[in-house]
Amino acid sequence: MGEICLDNLSIKELHETFKATFGRETTVKDKQWLKRRIAMGLTNSCDVSTSSFIIKDNKLVSKGGEGSCNKEAIEDQAVKPVDGSGKESSLNPGSKMEDQQIVSSERLRTCSKDYSCADEDPLKEQRNAKRIRKPTRRYIEELSEVESKEHGGKSIASVKNLGLGLMSSRSNTRPVRIASSNRITLRLDSLGGSGVQIPYVSRVRRSRPRKNVKALMEFHPNGIGMAAKLVKEAVDVHSSEPNRESEGIVLKAGSAPEQIQQQGQNMEPKNKDPSVYTPDDNPATVRAVKGGVRRKHHRAWTLSEVMKLVEGVSKYGAGRWSEIKRLAFASYSYRTSVDLKDKWRNLLKASLAQTPPDSRMGARKHASSVPIPMPVLLRVRELAEMQSQFPPNLSSSKLTGSAGRNVNETRSGYL
DNA sequence: TTTAGGG
């Protein structure tokens, strides 16, 4: 019971799932470890209410009721440092993924240190030791999202103490959240005038100025547009380079993506208090003066997010994005209802195109994007198919789907 | 404001 049914997956599949879940690859070859890891990644979102997904072979079964949150998996993880086992060689959890170089030394530390933070300390150590490796911004950003859930908008208040009067610029200031460790991160969308940003953590996103052309054009007459742009860029350059070392987690770490990753996974259930790193928005758009709207940083969808989305759709119906956003995605500050919609659209497309030919061609050209587990795709297709038939009944929306429906993966002999 | 679609 404890173990999720990932057992039937091959190492390769586990790797894929792992990547899909955490957005990064892993070289760990230990099946057990992978399973635990994935299990956590998937269930750490225990509140997915009604059902937790279980992947079994190619079937996706929803396990109803019981708060089956595999605490076990997590505990196990903590105890993993048991080198006694013969498979120690593969025991390098979130350590450094591809860097098996420092492995040994780190492993030792892992043992001596407190289990709970086994993954963390070693990192610091090894980092000083040899690691110089470049940050790899992408990972940091994408993994930084912690799937912590539910934390009402309670954290919004205190922000005022910071003397940020500008957040009012847009009556609808996106809920500002306070990140765990005394670190405050906020994002003001001041599209209107002020557009000043508080570089508390100077996490401005950098990217190409892109086409603010339109905006610029309008102000051009006064040359202000240009000025604005320049300013914007300037700000950008200055505050951006330090990629978003989000929450003071990366602190001393030169960058090691692993750390972020860690935090997400290791976070023990009990420590889940809302204050722990709020997956706040910020990486999002930042505006400087008029029209410095950068694209939101691309957030790779993790498997768990996808699953939440799928479940959300199954419960509230496709199209009720705002609902799904509020309920199933309450914790993900980024991911707007529109994002959900878009993602669903993509999932749908993927599910329909499922396993077409793949023939000899270099199949996975851009395999970089998380491969979505077949089961999930099947579910997506099912839901779409089904929902198109029975337009979501507002009355029984909650009962629709999730309740008693089975996952009849319709023959789909594929794979 | 939220949806649906096109870009």
Added chain:
DNA sequence: CCCTAAA
């Protein structure tokens, strides 16, 4: 992801 038309 962004943007926009509709609702």
